[in-house]
Amino acid sequence: MQQIGIRRRTQRWLRNSLPFWLILPTVLILLTIQVYPALYTIWLSFQERKPTGWSFVGWANFKRLFGMGLFGESVGHTFVFLLGYAGLTLVLGFVIALLLNRKLRFSGFYVTLLFIPWIIADIIVGIVFRLLVVPDYGLLSGILQNPALFPPNGLSVLTAVPPRPWLGDFPFPPAPAMIYLILAAAWRALPFVTLLLLAAMQTIPREILESSRIDGANRGQVIRYIVIPLILPTLVVAIFSLTLSGMNGVGMVFSLTGGGPGSSTEVLSYMLYSIGWRQLEFGRAAALALIIAAVNWLLIGGTLRLTGVEERSR
Amino acid sequence: MFTPSPRRVESWLVNAALILICFFALVPIATTVLISFKGERDIIRNPPNILPCDTPERAFDIRECRWALEGYRRVLSPKPSNGLLSVALTGNIVRVYIPNSFFYATTTALLVVLLAGMAGYAFSRYRFRGHRFLLVSILAITGVPLLTNLLALFQMGAVLRKAQLPFYDDRLYLVLVYLGFFLPLSVWIAKGFFDTIPRDLDEAALIDGCSPLGALLRVILPLAFPGLMAIFLLTFVNVWNEFIAGYLLVAKNEFKPVMFGLYEFLGQNIINLQVVAAACILIALPIVVVFIFARRAFFAAMIEGAVKG
Numbered sequence: 001m002q003q004i005g006i007r008r009r010t011q012r013w014l015r016n017s018l019p020f021w022l023i024l025p026t027v028l029i030l031l032t033i034q035v036y037p038a039l040y041t042i043w044l045s046f047q048e049r050k051p052t053g054w055s056f057v058g059w060a061n062f063k064r065l066f067g068m069g070l071f072g073e074s075v076g077h078t079f080v081f082l083l084g085y086a087g088l089t090l091v092l093g094f095v096i097a098l099l100l101n102r103k104l105r106f107s108g109f110y111v112t113l114l115f116i117p118w119i120i121a122d123i124i125v126g127i128v129f130r131l132l133v134v135p136d137y138g139l140l141s142g143i144l145q146n147p148a149l150f151p152p153n154g155l156s157v158l159t160a161v162p163p164r165p166w167l168g169d170f171p172f173p174p175a176p177a178m179i180y181l182i183l184a185a186a187w188r189a190l191p192f193v194t195l196l197l198l199a200a201m202q203t204i205p206r207e208i209l210e211s212s213r214i215d216g217a218n219r220g221q222v223i224r225y226i227v228i229p230l231i232l233p234t235l236v237v238a239i240f241s242l243t244l245s246g247m248n249g250v251g252m253v254f255s256l257t258g259g260g261p262g263s264s265t266e267v268l269s270y271m272l273y274s275i276g277w278r279q280l281e282f283g284r285a286a287a288l289a290l291i292i293a294a295v296n297w298l299l300i301g302g303t304l305r306l307t308g309v310e311e312r313s314r
Numbered sequence: 315m316f317t318p319s320p321r322r323v324e325s326w327l328v329n330a331a332l333i334l335i336c337f338f339a340l341v342p343i344a345t346t347v348l349i350s351f352k353g354e355r356d357i358i359r360n361p362p363n364i365l366p367c368d369t370p371e372r373a374f375d376i377r378e379c380r381w382a383l384e385g386y387r388r389v390l391s392p393k394p395s396n397g398l399l400s401v402a403l404t405g406n407i408v409r410v411y412i413p414n415s416f417f418y419a420t421t422t423a424l425l426v427v428l429l430a431g432m433a434g435y436a437f438s439r440y441r442f443r444g445h446r447f448l449l450v451s452i453l454a455i456t457g458v459p460l461l462t463n464l465l466a467l468f469q470m471g472a473v474l475r476k477a478q479l480p481f482y483d484d485r486l487y488l489v490l491v492y493l494g495f496f497l498p499l500s501v502w503i504a505k506g507f508f509d510t511i512p513r514d515l516d517e518a519a520l521i522d523g524c525s526p527l528g529a530l531l532r533v534i535l536p537l538a539f540p541g542l543m544a545i546f547l548l549t550f551v552n553v554w555n556e557f558i559a560g561y562l563l564v565a566k567n568e569f570k571p572v573m574f575g576l577y578e579f580l581g582q583n584i585i586n587l588q589v590v591a592a593a594c595i596l597i598a599l600p601i602v603v604v605f606i607f608a609r610r611a612f613f614a615a616m617i618e619g620a621v622k623g
Binding site for chain 2: 015018019020022023025026027029030032033034035036037038040041044096099100102104106110111112113114115116117119120121122123124125127128129131132134136137138139141142145187190192195196199244245247248250251254255269272273276277282285286289290292293296299300301303304
């Protein structure tokens, strides 16, 4: 009798605590790989490595970071990059999604072809685009380096010096290498945004579109007053996730431009790498990481608010 | 007389536009394939020619095309050997880096499927204290990029390496890091997939005398299999394509993944474009082939994940 009672109780205990055991490994891994390092980075940003070990230096890392001329410039580069990258990807993605959002005989075929870039690693995308513009030998260089098109000497994308900025130090207009980097990044992100917007467009009931056409709205008006408002939350999510991926993607900069020519494509994510692993200034790099992370958290918070995940997580 | 209806014309125009877009989407890939099959003397032509098919007399002659496998030969560097195939591929990319990445991607993807399946099932079927808090926290973590945590992870890795634990090396650590970064999204995707399986099925199994774990293994798991497969593929591709963590967190070159191998290769072959192009093709091809055959699974996982952040 006693034995059976204990067995029952253990069984019931196991049954009631099953979700706990199912979730525990995930939570432990996330605590070690995500939460602890985040706290560690905060600690690190107030430290400096001395021959005797780490020592507390207060806000000195942040002060020195802001004191670097490259920091302000890099913020400018990041801003230009994000604006171009998110803007271009969003506009093109919207247009392609509109084209695909109808009954088409070959839509499966188009979707498969269009989506191949998304599956290719950013490092490889960088190399693929680099091969096109290698000075003298790249296939695009043959066109771009033609002096008749770009006087006086033709345009060598990866080595051309950036134009003189219009407003103080803000790096606009961007260097040709930056424009090219934006094109490459947009090329890779386009499928993702297209699919996201297409999925949102397909949730719009056909009746709404048809009745608005019957009421005399032309195509532009339907897009402007019906499609865009209805997919607005998805558009915002797309902007946020593009900004996130653009801020933190570093592989393409590595393999396409390496931050150059000069520092004209040095964005914040690449700067984090070069302060941390080239100059081995971990304290200062941690300060920069915290700044990037703060922007990330703002974006994530905004996305969570907008998608109303709280309700769906019941 | 045949006059196409406006609807017909529109459909033609849309198809034409999409074909044009597909063309532009594939130009960079097509040129890379072209470059990878050129010989050295066609690579260093100035001005460059698109197809290596010109003769002194004519701009294009299909019989004079000089396609070459030189690029691939230099990536693979086959040497005769006494083994089973009588040829051994000795290039570092195929000998060291691709097997490494295959190991990382398979291990991580299997563990992610297991853990995300468990957690996703629990979140989908049970309500407990902290349910909402945990789910939203996991989602918030999903957005955190690897980049900002990398400094701390690097330091942690260095400390672990110094401790010289038995059976421990950087490979284990890298798998753990990948797990930490690809799990959160997968938990959400898995929860989404489990939510689509009717709850009545579990209850029926329980009434018929299954234990909760038995119900999960015998009834729910077979139904959730396509979803778990999608998570496996997505994680596999993510790990295969990852560069910066593999590059920085692993000390020994012989343990580094393939994207590092490619980056190193780029530095060694600045002029030999055909070799670099061939390496890119060899590394990307398996992924692209898998994607073409399993694109539905990818899209399902992607939409499920993207809508949530």
